[in-house]
């Protein structure tokens with residue numbers, strides 16, 4: 431696989447600081463975002479800016495006239511799992527499982543539909559409601575256990591589809607992180623349970639990378655969450671999420687701080703696909719960039 435993209439809903443730079451997590455990043459830093467999930471994930475799929483118009487404005491991703499990532503990739507094998515702001519499912523050369531608005535495994539949320547019985551066997555579900563009663567009843571251990579189950583279920587789906595689709599690009603999002611971080615205050619999930627959730631997610635991510643060996647892995651989040659469990663334009667500090675890279679491609683310096691607008695061109699560069707005119711810029715040089723530089727240096731006599 432060329433590129434694995436992992437969305438970490440609601441995480442910030444602290445995610446990388448949890449001790450021996452097995453994930454060895456080549457580069458990472460703070461990511462400026464649009465404070466909330468819908469505009470940020472949509473931006474990662476188009477390279478454009480979006481505003482969240484109202485609370486709960488999580489309708490279809492089909493913004494008229496906006497070309498989406500898969501429209502740029504043609505026949506490249508590609509797999510999408512649980513990206514918020516994608517509904518209904520798209521026909522791509524690979525698999526597409528929606529995030530948000532998807533409630534059950536049906537033809538609106540899964541393509542191709544032949545995948546549905548296989549996902550049922552895996553125990554795949556969309557999960558959001560599963561957190562509601564433990565939260566309402568204050569059963570925080572149950573809440574955490576539900577979250578961990580969701581993380582493992584998503585991990586299973588990633589590994590299964592990586593093997594089945596053999597995609598060049600696999601783009602998957604973990605949303606349990608957001609569910610848990612919203613409840614981070616001590617009277618609810620609290621620090622220790624959040625730490626456990628992050629450790630388990632890190633272990634799962636390491637095991638995915640070990641198993642599927644992508645050439646480049648791009649991690650990013652869509653916003654962070656403050657100590658009280660909130661995010662959005664009313665909470666300025668939550669504009670900063672995180673990004674990380676594991677890649678042999680060269681990083682374009684000096685970029686510890688990046689913008690969510692940079693994620694889309696970075697994905698295209700990692701796949702060696704031409705980047706259209708967008709506001710953001712890639713965090714890495716593509717293989718063809720590298721070839722152009724080397725040829726130029728050779729012509730100028732700096733390389734033999």
Ligand SMILES: [Zn+2]
Pocket residue numbers: 440467608612661
């Ligand atoms: Zn949230």
